[in-house]
Amino acid sequence: MKLKYTSTGNRYERKKEETRQKIIDVAMKLFYKQGFASTTLEQIAEEADIARKTLYNHFPVKEDIIIEYLHRFITERAPEIEQLIKEYSDIRSRLVIVLSRILEWTSQLMTKDIFRIYVSYHVQKILTATFDEILRSGAHSFVVKIIKLGQESGEIRRDLPLEIMISQADNIRVSAGMNFLMDPDKFDAQDYITKSVDLFLGGARDVPDRNR
Template sequence: MEPVDRPGESRLERKKKETRRKIITTALDLFRRQGFDNTTMEQIAEKADIARKTLYNHFPVKEAIVDEYMRDISSELAGKTMESIKKLPDTRSRLMAALDKAYQWVENNPEFTGICLGYRMKNMCRGSKDESAEKGTRSIVSEIIRLGQENGEIRRDFPVSVLATQIDILRSAVVLDWLKDMSKFELRRKMAGVIDLFLNGATNRKNADQTKG
């Protein structure tokens, strides 16, 4: 995937972007051919024909390369999905469509998903700020919640960012569980349960109805 150049970018900015693209492409090729654990930063630098200092200036560790690659994929999927979900009738159907599309890719790339999640969790524990939090799937989820609030489907006493974070926590927990044993359940079907849990809460609706009766 090739990020789009922005109008007004300086020559230096374009050069940095080209170098990052080259690093990511080279690293992914090595990861796929010889395995993530068997690939070193030195090998990536040599294969990309750049100085090791240049590589480390862009990415401190190889996990960061996978993280940026997945953010690019997520942003690309978000761009393709955003307009189509607005045509759907309600919040549930929009969330279903958005997450199904995103996690179809995850199902096909479990190794990169595990590497990326582990890296992000380490950064969170260190208190690092996520500069890309509002991109990709998160941006779609936030927009869907905003639309739901406008239509009166979603409560308005909590900001969009808080509600989007709740979905983030739920879906991350499901993915981590799935990565432990991918035969345990179908990921995209489980995400449908995450949506129901977010929209309806953890209350057993059948029992609640019987109690009211």
């Protein structure tokens, strides 16, 4: 009985995942073809050949589809990011290379309009999400690992809550994305991220008390 139940459960989860992926594929194709604003959830449901209720159960709003699309894109590239973390031995280099690479992928993957919607909605989600929900998102998980490695090596402080450290570090990625949108052709992402990481570490670095 247990094996049969597990098999049925696996089939259900597989079907659920297939439907979710189909929605993402159809929606992103429509977003790129006719624009985000011109695409409705009803149209996505029709093109995906599913009931609107099914679509709403997976994605209550269109913006959630973009968030999930990018999350999956970054997650698929986890091996490459993990390799970068191994290749660079200090927290500064790791943050700069990983945040720069993620921004590069994101800006190349999406049109300017879709990227703007992603950044705007991502900020809203961060403001209302729990810390556990934030940790489960694609890019955040890598920032978490880098911060923890930096604490373990003694490069940055351990007396501050992990939530604050991660939030401040990930704000670099969000801020870089917003600045990129203002002038994509002139914005130097590498320089901006490097200086932002230096600013972050300048306040977080574990240095001796000068008054001693």
